[in-house]
Amino acid sequence: MTVAVALPLRPPAHRVDPRAVQWWRLQGLAALVVLAGPQLVVWSVLAMSPSWLLVTTIVTAALAVAYALVVPPIRYRIHRWEVTDEAVYTLSGLLVREWRIAPISRVQTVDTEHGPLQQWLKLASVTVTTASARGPVTIHGLAAPDAAELARVLTETTQATPGDAT
Amino acid sequence: MLVVAPLQHVVRLLPVLVILLFTGRGDPVRLWITLGITVVLIVLGVIRWKTTRYRITGDRVELHSGWVRRQRRSVPRDRLRTVDVTSTLLHRVFGLGVLHVRGASSAAADHHGLKLDAVSAAEAARLRTELLHAAPSPGPAEVVSGDSRDSDYRHSQVLSTLRWPWIRFAPLTVSALAGTGVLVAAVWNVVSELGLRPRDLPFAADVEERIRGAAIWLTVGVLALVLLVVAIVGSLLMFTERWWGYRLTRDDDGTLRVHRGLLTRRSLSVAGNRQRGAAVSEPLLLRAGRGAQARVLATGLGRGGQGGALQPPATRREAHLLAAAVAGEPVERSTLAPLRRHPRRALWRRLTRAVAPAAALCAAGWAVATTVPGWYWLGPLTTVLLVLAVPVGFDRYRNLGHLLTARHLVTRWGSLHRRTVVLERDGVIGWRIRQSIVQRRAGLVTVEAVTAAGEGGYPVTDVTAADGVALAAAVTPSVFDSLTPLGAEEPAGDLTAQGAGRGPQERLDHR
Structure with missing residues (x-):
C-alpha cells in the first residue's frame, strides 16, 4: 500500500537531506542515553539492586538501538517537502501520516533553527508559521545552505503579499 | 488606578491582614506589620501609576510601564482583533474600566495583547470606538458621561438580550459547577482562616450524633443531595453574576458587542472583519x-x-x-x-476508538477487583463504562x-x-x-x-x-x-x- 493510493494528492517533490538519517539516528541514541543511562547507573551503584532492573535496561537499550537502526531510513523515505507558487507543502509521520499545506499568501513568519546535532551535521529546520496556533509547517533536516535559501525566498514572497494574512 | 490597584491588593491580602490583626491579641509588632504592608502597597501603586503611560499613535497602541524593569509593549493597530472592557466592582465604584486589546498573530506578545488597567469608563468607551474603527472618532466630546451606552447603540441592531428562562441551563454547564466548587472552597478557606471550627457550631454535636446513628448509604445519599443543591444554587448565582444585563448587538459595520455582568461588568467587541x-x-x-x-x-x-x-x-x-x-x-x-454523512467505515473507527480505551480500563478494573481485597466494586463499575462506550461510539458517528x-x-x-x-x-x-x-x-x-x-x-x-x-x-x-x-x-x-x-x-x- 503506497502513499499515492492513500490520498489523491501527489507527494511533495523533494526529499530532505540524506544526512537527516544520521541526525535521527543520533537523536535515537540520545534517547538511549537518557532512558537507559540512569537505570544502568542505579543498577551498578546500588548494592542490592533488583535483578529486573538489568533486564529493563537491556530491553530499553535494545529498543532504542532497533529504533535508531530501522526507523530513520523509513522516515527518510516518507518525509517530503515542496514549495509551490501557491503553498508550502509537507508530508511527514511514521504511524500517522500528516500532510500540511500552508498557502504562501497566509504565511506570517519563517524561522530557521539549528540544534547542536543539526549544526554538527550542517543541517537546519525551517518553520513556516501562519496566524493559527495549529498552522506551523516545519521541514526538518534540510541542508543548512538550502534552508537559508528557502527561508530567504519565502520571506521575500511573504513580504510581497499584501494584507495581514489572517 | 491610583486607588484601585492598592485596594485590589488589600482585598486580596485581607484574610492575611485580618489574621495578623486579630490573632495577635494587641501585639504591637503585628499592627506595625499590617501598617507596613499597606504602606508598601500604596507606594507600589503610586510607582506603577507614575511609570505607566499609554499612547495611541496613527498605527500603533503603545504601553510603557515598570520602574525597575521597564517594559515597552506595542501592538500595531491594523493587527488589533478584539477590544474588551472589564470593570470589577471596585473599578466601578471609581468609574473605571480595564481595556484589553488583543492582536492577531500567534506570537505571544501579540496574542496576549495589552491591558490598560485602569482608565476612566468614558475613556475606555472612546478608545474602544477609536481602535475598532479605522477612522478616529471626533474626540472625547462625543462621549458625554460615564454611561456610554447611548452613543454606542445608536446605529446598532440588538441580536439578543437576556431571557430569564435560560437560567434553567445554568446547572448544566461544567464551568458553573466548577465555579461552585471554587466558591465552596473559598467559603471554607475564610471559615478556617477566621479560626471558626465547624465542630464548635452549636448544632454540630447533634448532627454528629445523627450521622453515627444512620446507615452509611443514607449518609452518602444525604451528602450527595446537599452537594447537588449547593452546586445548583451556586450555578444559578454564577449565571446571574455572569449574564446580568446581557445584551448582544451588531453595529452597521458588523462589529459584535457583548455587554454583561452584575458585579464585574464585561464588554467584548469583535470587529466585523475579524469574524x-x-x-x-x-x-x-x-x-x-x-x-x-x-x-x-x-x-x-x-x-x-x-x-x-x-x-x-x-x-x-x-x-x-x-x-x-x-x-x-x-x-x-x-x-x-x-x-x-460520513462513510460507514467511519462508524467502525468511532466505535473502536470509544470502546478500546474503555475495554482496557475494564480489564484493568477487573484485574484490580479480583486481586486487591475491598476493591471488588471496581470491576462492575468499569464494566458499566464499557457498556456506555458503545452508544457513545454510535453517537459520535451519527454526529x-x-x-x-x-x-x-x-x-x-x-x-x-x-x-x-x-x-x-x-x-x-x-x-x-x-x-x-x-x-x-x-x-x-x-x-x-x-x-x-x-x-x-x-x-x-x-x-x-x-x-x-x-x-x-x-x-x-x-x-x-x-x-x-x-x-x-x-x-x-x-x-x-x-x-x-x-x-x-x-x-x-x-x-
Missing part, C-alpha cells in the same frame, strides 16, 4: 437538557472572552439561530444545514457531518461535547490532513481546516480520502491545482465541479 464564522457548542449535560451555546469564531480571541461566547446557554433552536445570524446565512444553510455551502465550511463532530462549526471559506489559512494506519486501511482521512480564529483548526473527521482532498481543493482551489495528480481530479463526483460555485442554488448537497 470568521460561528459555532454551536453542546457539552454532554447541556445537550441532555436540550440546550446549546452559540460562539463567534474571531481571530485574536483565542480562549479569551470565554471562548467567544455570544449568549448564555440557551435552547438549541435559539443558539442555532444566533449562530446563523452571526454567520450571515439562513439557519438551514449554516449550523442546521443538512450535513453530508459526524460536513457540508460546503456557498460561503462556509460546515462541520460537526463529537458526542460528549458536540460542536457544529460554520467557518468562512476565506478564513481557512491552511490544511492539515492526517491519516493513521487504521484510517489508511479504511481509506479515510481527517481533514483539519486551519484558521486564525477560534481554536485554530476545525476537523472534518473520517471522510474518504478522495472526498477530503476534494473538499479542501474546493475551498482553496488555487493551492491544490498543482497538487492533485491529473487522473484524480474529480473523485468526489460533483464536489470539485461545483466547489467554486458561489450561488446558493449551487450549494453542495450530496445524496
